[in-house]
Amino acid sequence: MAVTEVPFEAATVGYVERSPKANRRRRRRFPWYAYLALAPLMVVLGWFAYYPAASGIFFSFFDWNPASVSEFIGLENYATMLDDKIWWKSFGNLGIIFLFGIASWIFPLLAAELLITLRSARAQYVFRTLLIIPMAFPGVVTALVWSFMYQPNNGLINTTLENLGLGFLASNWVGDPDTALLALLFIGFPWIAGLPFLLIYTSLQNVPPEIFEAAEIDGVGRIRRFWTIDLPLMATQAKILVFLAVVSTLQYGFMAFIVTGGGPDNATMVPVLRMLNVAFQGGDWGYAAALSTTLFFITLFFSVIIVFFRRKKTESTSDAKGM
Template sequence: MADMTQGAGARPRKPGLLRKLWRVRHAYFFLLPIFAVLATFKYGPLVVAVQKSFFDWNGANVDRFVGFANYAKALHDESFRRSIGHALALTAGALAETLTLPLLAAALVFHVKRKRLAEWARVLFIVPLIVPTLVVIKIWTWVYASRNGILNGLLELVGLEGWTHAWLGESGTSLWALLFYNFPWIGGIYFLIYLAGLLNIPAELFESGSLDGMSVWQRFRYLELPLIRGQLRLVALLVVIGQLQNFELPLVLTGGGPGESSLTPALYLYDRAFTYNEMGYASALGMLLFAGILLVTQALQKLFKSGETPG
């Protein structure tokens, strides 16, 4: 009798992880092509890059093991260190841009009372996403052109001929040209991320704020901003990763020049690999860049978590 009572009161054992996976094994068959593509085009090259970073390798007939010589060379490479400084400057500027103006635009659209007008405003900000990035970059080469460029033309129109420059051809302005690319930096995915966060805030909180007599600024500062902290963190991480990997923009606009005034680590890596055939050295640069991005993103995660109030 006691055994029956004990057996009746015992909780059923939960199935293990392997048993759960076996029950839904047919669903995972559909993921096999995805895993195969990832292994072939993502993880495979990563493993090869790690291996070849220890070799003097030109991608063809030269393949000699050199140990940590490539890493030692990278740490003493003045061009690589200069490119890191440029990337950090662009990252700081991009963070200042994307954490302010797109957020302000999303907040303004969110508070538009007329539904039809708000929908049209969203469309106007989303439409630029349709245009390929390379096309936008090529348009900005026209904006910055020294002759018949839009920016120089506007300066001449308002009587500021002395402020005109060959924006992409001068070492003092090329990095600034990359920083102010796509001004005013509003249209795009960051605007959508902020707007989605604002739309997910429960309406009851806004009603409570109105009853408490909150002003528009107080509601934004003490209600909306804390509740979209996750979106702010996501945007910051995306910006940091994107800027430290910045490649297409300096390649098309300046080519890293004049000289090395706008060189970025990713562009320098590309030059060493495909211009000078230093594939092994480029692999070591890629590993250092990967480690740097990982450390920076982890520090950024801790920074956001330290700013969160517990409970």
């Protein structure tokens, strides 16, 4: 078959080269004044979010007295922080909380793996609903219920141990410095109803069924399938969970405040509680602002590192695909 040569002029009929300025006009679909609609939102966000944070950083250099004149003292609050043994002990407790939280993911992971093996979609829906219903319970209710369970005299745990003939194991769980932190960490056991379970289960649910069927036909066992198929597919969700775990651990304090108040003997003290105690019990608002500022920059530091590595990983993956 003969190939007809098409002249360049004919091949380019209808093609109009656009200037960069024309392309920019085309991309700008909305007039600039339409963004003024965001102005009220930015004012509210700036007043209630950015202004308190900026004022906290500013007053961390003062002997802050909200009711009168505040004296500028430079870095004195930060020098006091370096000698604050309770503050640094709270970070040690925070490290234990973080490691324990990572280890507890084994339970939502196991629940998601067992749930995904159910062939009936209706059965999966029923069990999934039962597993995540506890997420609807207020955190205060959970804390108060577990506080009652930990009561040394008539608490559910000690009463059950005594009825089983294991009374020697009974303890003042949240009143003993040796067991208080561990008891605090066990609140919510088995820790299934939460974000880790939802992310892990969603990642497994999005895997095409054909992959699991092919693995079953090839004789791949359940454990081998977990290591070779399931776990690699959950890598992205695992990175997200680690990022969220770092941020949430640095902000941890609600459960400890309700159950133990940071005691006994500062055994469950965390940075957030230390700041509250310094501000509301000690009345040292400038020092509390310095602690808050330090915690803010620590959180920002870890967030930037995690985002940077995720971005580098994304860029390297994109470059590999483009080769």
